[in-house]
Amino acid sequence: MDAMRDLVLLGSTGSIGTQAIDIVRRNPERFRVVALGAGGGNVELLAAQALELGVEVVGVARSSAVQDLQLAFYAEAQKRGWSSGDFKLPRIVAGPDAMTELARVGCDVVLNGVVGSLGLAPTLAALESGRILALANKESLVAGGPLVRRIAKPGQIVPVDSEHSALAQCLRGGAASEVRRLILTASGGAFRGRRREELTGVTPEEALKHPTWDMGPVVTINSATMVNKALEVIEAHELFGVPYDDIEVMVHPQSVLHSLVEFADGSTLAQASPPDMRLPIALALAWPDRVPEAAAAVDWTQAHNWELRPLDDEAFPAVRLAKEAGRAGRCLPAVYNAANEECVAAFVSGRLPFLGIVDTLERVLAEAPDFAEPGTVDDVLAAEAWARAQAQRTIATVAEGA
Template identity: 60%
Template sequence: MNTRQVRDVVILGSTGSIGTQALEVVGARPGLFRVVGLSAGGSNISLLARQVLDFGPAVVGVAQATAVQDLQLALYAEVSRRGWNRGEVKLPKILAGPTASDELAAYGCDIVLNAITGAAGLTATLATLAQGTTLALANKESLVIGGRLVTSAAGDGQIVAVDSEHSAIAQCLRGGRAEEVDRLIVTASGGPFRGMTREQMAGATPEQALAHPTWNMGRVITTNSATLVNKGLEVLEAHLLYGIDLDRVDVVVHPQSMIHSMVQFVDGSTLAQCSPPDMRLPIALALGWPERLPGSARAVDWTKASSWTFEPLDDEAFPAVGLIRRAGKLGGTAPAVVNAANEECVDAFHDRRIGFNAITDIAAAVLSEHTAEHTAEHPGEHTSDQGPAGISAGNVRSTLVSDDDLTLDAVLTADRWARQRAVQLIAGQQE
């Protein structure tokens, strides 16, 4: 990339795991990238202040409007700590409120890295695509719940994957033409509960769920990796990103996390991308795409003996992949519903209001309720659905909006309904 102009980068979710590692990648290459905008939720203002002074963005966004004064005070405190004079520091423009990241996404730049956690990243993804800017996508939820809204808004090659699995697939796809692809194989570490039965996981604690054997991630993604919800989302993301039918996207458990995913071709060949687990590699590749950045991460040491193993996914112990695959086949608002319910359940699990297995049980019950009109005599009315753990859906009206009729308002409405319904079912678990 030495012959290319400096790329202006906006990082959304800069204080999270992906955001901080992205800034490491950018900071090590000042001749290649320039940070022009940062956004964060507002829960770690001191870190955001340090990032602002380290990288000098022109604009900063905070989702919590009440955090603006805190950020200003933190900036002045950090300036003093560094021994700088206030007059020498040019403070950035501060955007505040729930649309701050959306506004930043529409800011003039070359790349927007969307590392916001959860469904909250959807509108920023759409704003980036509308601007015509390259989207380095770490927020898989926005693609999963947005579905056709996102894929139809994206230009050819406008979305570049940041997830290690989808980055691996993109690299392997370079090895053949689209018509030569047979299957995509997404690898999974298996998480902290690999090899356990559902009965054994019933008493799992939040601390155990966060003890991921390979990756150091945020609370939501790490918990989703323990339930394998994250892997289900990745299956759906691979389908949407690369146009491969869901039935041709497989999951295999690979505990060592050295092979990040594979592509199987029609002649029986399989290409795999391997490297030690380090998110800086796919982040650097996404920011530099289609070129590789030298020294992004260490390579495999082939002089040392090692064993890499593969196991089939235990769908009975981990039903989340099948659940999300079902939502993906239903399409429309179904993925948004199961994702929203899961996010509420993850919070409830960490608050110790529900057990570990109830996360996917409640998400499944909410999805079944939302899609019940497909089998009910009177569409939209359903009174006696049972989730996988016998969770009653109750008397409600639910409406699945199809892909053909999908709108942003429909997605957001389904998201809100699913959260409310999940909260009700969570409360029922406590009675």
């Protein structure tokens, strides 16, 4: 039997966190959760998770949520029919550094499912503490790649994204020196197959109708612009050390082939499974081992038609821009990510057309100062602050018809 692993789950009330807990629930002999962390927007769910799993410590990024969390503990205990003497309240840590503190709690694996740049500091803390890092936080590698690279030991980071998990699995099939290229697959989002001229006037409601995955609004719109895949290209470069020129993107509407690796001899390995995040999450928690029945397999008794087609760079230039930012290095990937978040918010609020998201992003990147290579988290945050302000200035000129 595989040894029990102690886990810290950051972002436990989000999509990744709740699915991770489902895996833990179904595999109590393999996983034990010792700490949970969340933003604080859903204290009822956080309290229920903590009492069900019997965790020692719970963290909330929002200090004002502490009292609500304490009340939620008592309400959840009452719902379970427990009297006050039947359970011990977990220790609570709160504030902007709470997730970083939890990342240092004694455990085997830290799952970082925090959203946004707030996930960078916990990533660095987990790596510095020698933990295996199951990484679902894109910003850690996109914005903080040089900082992460500096301290991560080989094999210490296990990706949770389905595409990077697929690449990690395929890369087991050969030595690093035998890899010719990585091929990331993309569903194509809500507007796959459309030409650029067919994207004028599309609405946020249309952009939020993803054909395959059920994701948050920002990620869903990023999928529609292909920015999500662009960020994954940067992640793949940082995770696997493959040059940007050797990372390709292909559109695969069925979302069954999660990514592919082409080797020097002409062989290509692909990882296939129905779209279900529980598989890559379970693999990240148990890496390098697999968790039986983590998710359903492809039904090989049925016929399947899977298509792969090249990305239309004219309609969806986000990937090209990300490669350019990645090659330039310094803080430009962080600028790319932060500026995009502002552009997406402007699109949702009606201040920017759909095509304006990536067009504005390109203008912000072109105007970026000559940032130095980031040496600290503060360097990354400063670049992001510049990017957000510059994006807002550019968005304002677009709104004025400039």
